[in-house]
Amino acid sequence: MGSISQAKVGLVTGGASGMGLDVVENLVSKGWNIAIADFDVTLGESVASRLGSQVLFVKTNVVNYDEQVTAFAATYKKWGRINFVFANAGIGGKGDFYAQEEEVEGTGGPPKPNTLVMDVCATGVIYSSYLALHFFRKNKEGGGYLVMTASAAGLYPSGQIPLYGMAKHGVVGLARSMAQHLKSANEPISVNCVCPGVVPTRLMPQAWLDAMPSDMITPTSTVVKAIDGFLADQSITGQAAECSGQEVIYRDPPPPGNDVAAFMLGGTWATKMDIKSLMDHTKVRNAYYDKMEEDLVQSGTYGH
Ligand SMILES: NC(=O)c1ccc[n+]([C@@H]2O[C@H](COP(=O)([O-])OP(=O)(O)OC[C@H]3O[C@@H](n4cnc5c(N)ncnc54)[C@H](O)[C@@H]3O)[C@@H](O)[C@H]2O)c1
Secondary structure (H helix, E strand, O other): OOOHHHOOEEEEEOOOOHHHHHHHHHHHHOOOEEEEEEOOHHHHHHHHHHHHHHEEEEEOOOOOHHHHHHHHHHHHHHHOOOOEEEEOOOOOOOOOOOOOOOOOOOOOOOOOOOOHHHHHHHHHHHHHHHHHHHHHHHOOOOOEEEEEEOOHHHOOOOOOOHHHHHHHHHHHHHHHHHHHHHHHOOOOEEEEEEEEOOOOOOOOOHHHHHOOOHHHOOOHHHHHHHHHHHHHOOOOOOOEEEEEOOEEEEEOOOOOOOHHHHHHHHOHHHHHOOHHHHHHHHHHHHHHHHHHHHHHHHOOOOOO
16 A cells, blocks of 8 residues: 555646646645656656656657657556546647738738647647547556646637637537546546636736736636546546636536427437448548548648
């Protein structure tokens, strides 16, 4: 009991700083072994050397699927299990989506908008969640806890940062959808997300923090409290935990708008589906999507 080999294991993306780091420190103090998958080598290495043998740092860009595989595989190899994944790495938006740009000569249109925030905050979370499922299923004891970092911008509109808002709404949708499916499949995997307000981390401009009364700022300890709550009870799943000030508030999805939506969500009709017709449709659609991917690869828009 309590020996390193019995200890629970977590993997935290973006764990070298901010709320990810506070979650790492909290779990390390409780005896967990934690892998930090972060792009910032200087911070990651210094955290790992400060916290000692319970922490493994793997330099990872979450947008790069192969690098995430390396981080997960190294964690599993070192400690033999992964019980908790915190898909937390994120950035603010880059560029001004609303700026009236000059048209690019010869194209008739403005330059391509920057979508890095979607790559990091949405695609990176997709890869982490997918790998979490894979490695949870490898655990001898079975199961695990997946938590993603969304944002208040995943619950409310955020006019100044629309692509960040889009990515974070997507994270809430991924968490709720995965939880619904895994629960109905009776898999012992919980999936939740945290939706913090303004938290004083490196991501936030100091000018923004200075402009706000201190009691309107959400401390990282509220996020740590939300994660502790998820880890304490695996029956909690599909929750979007708004972290506002000192409070953790579970936010339900909106109720169906009318009887048609209620019927669709009820899903009883699914048992009446003609499976062959469904498979035929999938085959035709997949052929079309293959063509689309090929076209994107050939035009250099798509890298794989
Ligand atoms: N600070 C806030 O007010 C706030 C509010 C709501 C949600 N969030 C979200 O919280 C999460 C953590 O951010 P934070 O506030 O602790 O900021 P932070 O900058 O202190 O920490 C983010 C960490 O993620 C890492 N990271 C960024 N891009 C990465 C990438 N491509 N690959 C790997 N690592 C990467 C950074 O190096 C950093 O260590 C983010 O998803 C952010 O969107 C922040």
